Amino acid sequence: MFMNLNLHGTAIPDGLSRRARSFIAHHGVRADVASLEPYREQWLAQGVPGDVISRAVVYQDRWGGMVLPPAPVYESGPRYLCADMPEPSDEGGWWFPAGDQRASVAFSFMIGPNGEFGLWGDRWAPLHASIEGWVESLALTHHASYWAEQVTRLHGDEAKSFPLDGFEPVEEVQGMVDTWWRGPDSLVALHNGEAECFSRGVPRVALVYSGLDEWGLHGQ
Known part of the structure; x- marks a missing residue:
């Protein structure tokens, strides 16, 4: 799933441009985070569809614990990337957290029903078609x-x-x-x-x- 490790041991996901790979290699840090797979049965019992849980598990394995430099907008973006229990969307489908905020803000960073990375405030605002687009x-x-x-x-x-x-x-x-x-x-x-x-x-x-x-x- 990962292309390589930089000198600091940060795993670099595949499917990125050379620019993004270099950015992660030189400026990214990856912390240890727990796998979400052990929560599957608990979340299934609470009504979360299996395929949605699988999406969250894959996201966590691919991106969980990734710390990247701050963004110039959205109060600097997520502090680090990390998934959690999926939630049903008012607009249809399911989404799950993309990562914790760096500061107290009135929105959440979420992964949408089709894999979009965006903001959840009064409404859903998909910023990029994938987390890769945000990176x-x-x-x-x-x-x-x-x-x-x-x-x-x-x-x-x-x-x-x-x-x-x-x-x-x-x-x-x-x-x-x-x-x-x-x-x-x-x-x-x-x-x-x-x-x-x-x-x-x-x-x-x-x-x-x-x-x-x-x-x-x-x-x-």
């Missing part, structure tokens, strides 16, 4: 922050109306509510999760990494 986004954040000449943070209407003519989506982040875009000399991250998952007016956020050369734009 790719973190890796791209680190890469772009290092190579950009300037990083500009936009809020609200400025973020919502940022012109993307001439930009193309960055496919590896598997963007849903959150997306990344590559332009002639810039990378743009649109972070809409809190605005989507809360009824009250929470501003959207855009981070513009500008002044990038070819390696800054495409380095893998």
Whole structure:
């Protein structure tokens, strides 16, 4: 299931870009966490479907205990990745926790019915189509922050109306509510999760990494 171990013993899941693998190898730490398989019978007795339990078990085996550098949004993202008992979704299907928060926030990080990574607040906001997409986004954040000449943070209407003519989506982040875009000399991250998952007016956020050369734009 894992490609290799870095020098610190951190297991690197397969299916990631070279950039994300390097990011985990140099900046990731993996702590020991308990397997969820021993809870299967207990959760089955409480009505959790077997296939949903299997998804949580696989997630825990693949990602459980992974500690990654903080994100620039969502109060820095999960403190570490770790699954727990699945819960039924009001919107259909089942989801389970993706990891504990670093700070006290009004939302939870969850894995959705179709494997999406997102925020659960007033509503479900799937940020990326998979946890791999979230990790790719973190890796791209680190890469772009290092190579950009300037990083500009936009809020609200400025973020919502940022012109993307001439930009193309960055496919590896598997963007849903959150997306990344590559332009002639810039990378743009649109972070809409809190605005989507809360009824009250929470501003959207855009981070513009500008002044990038070819390696800054495409380095893998």
